[in-house]
C-alpha cells in the first residue's frame with residue numbers, strides 16, 4: 386500500500402486531502418508507505434492518469450481522489466473498522482465531504498495561502514501562488530492582509546460542528562470515523578503550514594482537534610506544527 390502525497394521543502398507532509406487518507410489507513414489498521422511528491426511535478430504522478438494527490442496504490446489498483454480512496458478502503462479491506470458505518474452513514478459522510486470541501490476549505494484557504502508558499506521550494510511556490518491567485522482573484526499578499534477576517538469567517542462556518550460536538554465527542558458519534566477525518570484535514574493543513582493558530586484555544590472544535598491528534602498513538606501530532614518548525 387503506497388500513498389503518494391505532497392512533500393514540502395521543509396519535509397512537511399502538508400496535503401490536506403492526504404491527511405484524510407492517512408487517518409483512514411490507520412483506522413483500517415492497514416500498513417502503508419508514503420511517497421512525497423512536489424505539487425508542480427506532474428510527471429511523478431502521471432501513472433495515475435490525473436494531476437492531483439492523494440493517490441493510493443493498493444497492489445495493482447491505483448485510486449486517486451480522497452473520497453474514492455476511502456470508498457476503496459471500505460470495500461477492499463472489510464476486516465478493519467468501518468469508515469462510514471452502515472449505508473446511511475456512507476451516504477451522509479458524502480455530505481460532510483462536500484460541505485468541508487466547498488465551505489470550510491474555501492473559507493480557510495485564503496487565511497493560510499501565503500504561509501504555504503513559505504514551506505515549499507521556489508517552483509512549487511510559484512505553482513501554488515498561481516493557483517490561489519487565479520482561484521481567489523487576488524494576490525497572496527492581498528489575501529494575507531485579509532487574514533483576520535478570513536479566520537473569523539472560518540470560525541463562524543464551524544458553528545454547526547460546535548453544535549454537534551456539544552452532543553457527542555465525535556462527528557461520527559461515540560468514536561471517530563471518516564467524517565471526523567474529513568473535518569480534521571483542513572485543521573491539520575493549517576497546523577502544518579501556518580505559524581498562527583486558526584482556532585481559539587477554548588473552542589470546543591480545538592478540543593476535538595486535540596483528541597484527533599491523539600488518535601493512533603499521536604499519529605497526526607507526530608507531524609510537526611509549523612509553529613514548532615519555525
Ligand SMILES: N[C@@H](CCC(=O)N[C@@H](CS)C(=O)NCC(=O)O)C(=O)O
Pocket residue numbers: 391399400401402403424425436437438439449450451452516
Ligand atoms: N478532490 C480531490 C482533491 C485533491 C487535491 O486538490 N489535492 C491537491 C493537494 S491537497 C493537489 O494535488 N493539487 C495539485 C495542484 O495544485 O496542482 C481529493 O479529494 O483528493
